[in-house]
Amino acid sequence: MTPRNMNIGPFQMRSLAAAAVLAASGAAQAVPVEADMYFQCTYPLIGQQPLTANIQTDMPESIGVGEATGAFTLNITATAEGNTWQGLSLVGATTIEGSAEADSTVSGNSLSLPLTIPLGIPVTDIAGVSGPFDLVATGDTPSLTFTESNVGMVDIFVEENMSLAMIARKADGTYVDFGSAWHDPNNPEVFLVDCVMDQARMNDNGVTNLLHSFEVETVAVEQNIDVDMDELDFGQVQGGLTEMQTVTISNTGGQPLGINGVSIAGADASAFMQTNDCTTLAQGESCTVDVTFMPTGEGARSANLVIESDDPDSPTVEVAMSGQSVLAPEPAMTVDPESVSFGSVTVGTSKDSSVTIGNEGTAALTITNVSVGGADSSEFIQSNDCVNVAPDATCTVSLTFTPAGEGAKSATLNIQSNDAATPNLDIAMTGTGISNSQEGVEMTYALSGSTHIKKAYGDVSLSGTIDALLDLASGDFTADLALDPSSGSFRILYGWKLVTADADIEFEPVGETTGNIGAGNVLTAETQMYIKLPKVKMKFFGISLPVGGGDECRTSEPVSIQLASPEGESFDPLGAGGNLVGTYDLPGLENCGGLTDLLNVFMAGSGNTIELSLDPQL
Numbered sequence: 001m002t003p004r005n006m007n008i009g010p011f012q013m014r015s016l017a018a019a020a021v022l023a024a025s026g027a028a029q030a031v032p033v034e035a036d037m038y039f040q041c042t043y044p045l046i047g048q049q050p051l052t053a054n055i056q057t058d059m060p061e062s063i064g065v066g067e068a069t070g071a072f073t074l075n076i077t078a079t080a081e082g083n084t085w086q087g088l089s090l091v092g093a094t095t096i097e098g099s100a101e102a103d104s105t106v107s108g109n110s111l112s113l114p115l116t117i118p119l120g121i122p123v124t125d126i127a128g129v130s131g132p133f134d135l136v137a138t139g140d141t142p143s144l145t146f147t148e149s150n151v152g153m154v155d156i157f158v159e160e161n162m163s164l165a166m167i168a169r170k171a172d173g174t175y176v177d178f179g180s181a182w183h184d185p186n187n188p189e190v191f192l193v194d195c196v197m198d199q200a201r202m203n204d205n206g207v208t209n210l211l212h213s214f215e216v217e218t219v220a221v222e223q224n225i226d227v228d229m230d231e232l233d234f235g236q237v238q239g240g241l242t243e244m245q246t247v248t249i250s251n252t253g254g255q256p257l258g259i260n261g262v263s264i265a266g267a268d269a270s271a272f273m274q275t276n277d278c279t280t281l282a283q284g285e286s287c288t289v290d291v292t293f294m295p296t297g298e299g300a301r302s303a304n305l306v307i308e309s310d311d312p313d314s315p316t317v318e319v320a321m322s323g324q325s326v327l328a329p330e331p332a333m334t335v336d337p338e339s340v341s342f343g344s345v346t347v348g349t350s351k352d353s354s355v356t357i358g359n360e361g362t363a364a365l366t367i368t369n370v371s372v373g374g375a376d377s378s379e380f381i382q383s384n385d386c387v388n389v390a391p392d393a394t395c396t397v398s399l400t401f402t403p404a405g406e407g408a409k410s411a412t413l414n415i416q417s418n419d420a421a422t423p424n425l426d427i428a429m430t431g432t433g434i435s436n437s438q439e440g441v442e443m444t445y446a447l448s449g450s451t452h453i454k455k456a457y458g459d460v461s462l463s464g465t466i467d468a469l470l471d472l473a474s475g476d477f478t479a480d481l482a483l484d485p486s487s488g489s490f491r492i493l494y495g496w497k498l499v500t501a502d503a504d505i506e507f508e509p510v511g512e513t514t515g516n517i518g519a520g521n522v523l524t525a526e527t528q529m530y531i532k533l534p535k536v537k538m539k540f541f542g543i544s545l546p547v548g549g550g551d552e553c554r555t556s557e558p559v560s561i562q563l564a565s566p567e568g569e570s571f572d573p574l575g576a577g578g579n580l581v582g583t584y585d586l587p588g589l590e591n592c593g594g595l596t597d598l599l600n601v602f603m604a605g606s607g608n609t610i611e612l613s614l615d616p617q618l
Helices: 014-020 084-090 200-204 596-601
Strands: 029-043 046-062 062-064 073-080 095-108 111-114 133-140 152-169 187-197 208-217 225-228 229-240 243-251 255-266 272-277 284-293 299-309 314-327 333-336 339-346 351-359 365-373 380-384 394-402 405-415 424-434 440-453 459-469 477-482 485-495 497-509 515-516 523-540 543-548 559-564 579-587 605-616
Touching: 014 084, 029 200, 029 208, 046 084, 062 187, 095 187, 152 405, 225 299, 225 314, 229 243, 229 284, 229 543, 243 477, 255 272, 255 284, 272 299, 284 299, 284 314, 333 424, 339 351, 339 394, 339 459, 351 365, 365 380, 380 405, 394 405, 394 424, 459 515, 459 605, 477 523, 523 579, 559 605
Parallel strands: 062 208, 229 314, 339 424
Antiparallel strands: 029 046, 029 187, 046 073, 073 133, 095 111, 095 152, 152 187, 152 208, 225 243, 243 284, 255 299, 272 284, 299 314, 333 351, 351 394, 365 405, 380 394, 405 424, 440 459, 440 605, 459 477, 459 485, 477 515, 485 497, 497 523, 515 523, 523 543, 523 559, 559 579, 579 605
């Protein structure tokens, strides 16, 4: 038996419930279905004991192709028999709760589909029980839709194996400990039980693992229009010239789709023209509409491509169209970054940086001059390879800061070009000269590692750099920490089901990282940062949907992390570097949307760990 994480809930009988997804959603000729299935379950202390699962639901005798079954409620009464009550009484258990997973198969033409359905059960009182007892489980099913390839009889089979994850509690509320071999290592309250279908009892009672059979029937599917473009953006086009794009119209339905008309409407309809070969589309067929943007003058142009058809659900589909009419090709200069900070640099040494010049326009960008000016211009040097920059190309300006004395320094990088909108662009450059009188040494370290979020059972990869200033005499240092954006997958409980949440993660340092390299070259450090979640998605039935995040989604206060060399290891600041480990508390999140409170339940908390490796960049 392999321990694993389970929802704390009832017997979540996937094997028994799969069939029921075909019921009570309005499917034709639904009939009551009831069946008993027999299992042998291996428990702590008492070994194998019988369990009978009585399944009740409504299922269709037939269902049409393309008809969604919808969700419905499944009712299962699991009767624990034999000496089960004695085993629980022996350890002083007064209540029981739990969950289960088992397998089932929906089988038919071109179909062999396993399904899982969660079932919920409240805490069940077993105090004073002296014989078989019932656990009544209910749950909502997913929806199924069948295709033409599935037409014919479909059988629902209950598979032989089922795994239970249960919690037995004493009168004082504490859980019963059956020994570590029986318990889930990730949820120590849960003990794990394997069940196997009891074929002897199945035969004695004249039943098989076939729960129900129904027929999938062919149903005429309406015509359905599908347009492959939501919008057309023609970008910049010189007046008097043209640009063409193509829209494809398809019929994804089952009946012929009539295209009644294609036209252009809107304020600037005359700037666009369309031609098409669309009449009637059989199932699976498509046609194309060629749209030409033919602007005159100068300025933004917009209109709508209007497609009319006999699709009963979407008789009119509109595609937004836009473009920019320009008198002639123009360059458009961009710079990255828009300002440069060199940080602290020891007097007499240098630090390099760079600025990238790009061209987002339609004509070549000519860089006519690059120069450095300002109060401290002599301490900032530039060199570049920028002359003519083609559209969508870049060039680089290399920068070097060499402070001649202590204190704040500033200068301006001036870029002159043929960009009519920005012929002169200034980029601020700053830096601070610091004394080397205390034998300060500047070091840059490449950072790699990971952090484990305890409550969410998730790991996040970490990478970045640390620029440190080390006082060799005292061992003290200050550092600027820069962590790269990352991402992680986490398991959180949504309703009665564990779902996967995928999050984009960013780090915003607060102040400098400080620390000391002490006796035995043992490093200790403290750093603070906000952790931000700009995007959070959850997976429901295999589909990833956005549920929160945003520019303001972050921890409500800075995360404070204490780091140290692992026990028995040392840190070589000027040689091999070394490793750091630590633990920290994760504050609650704020401004993350409607599910902020849910995210905090499974993110905020203590016991989170971090492991880093620092590699000097000598």
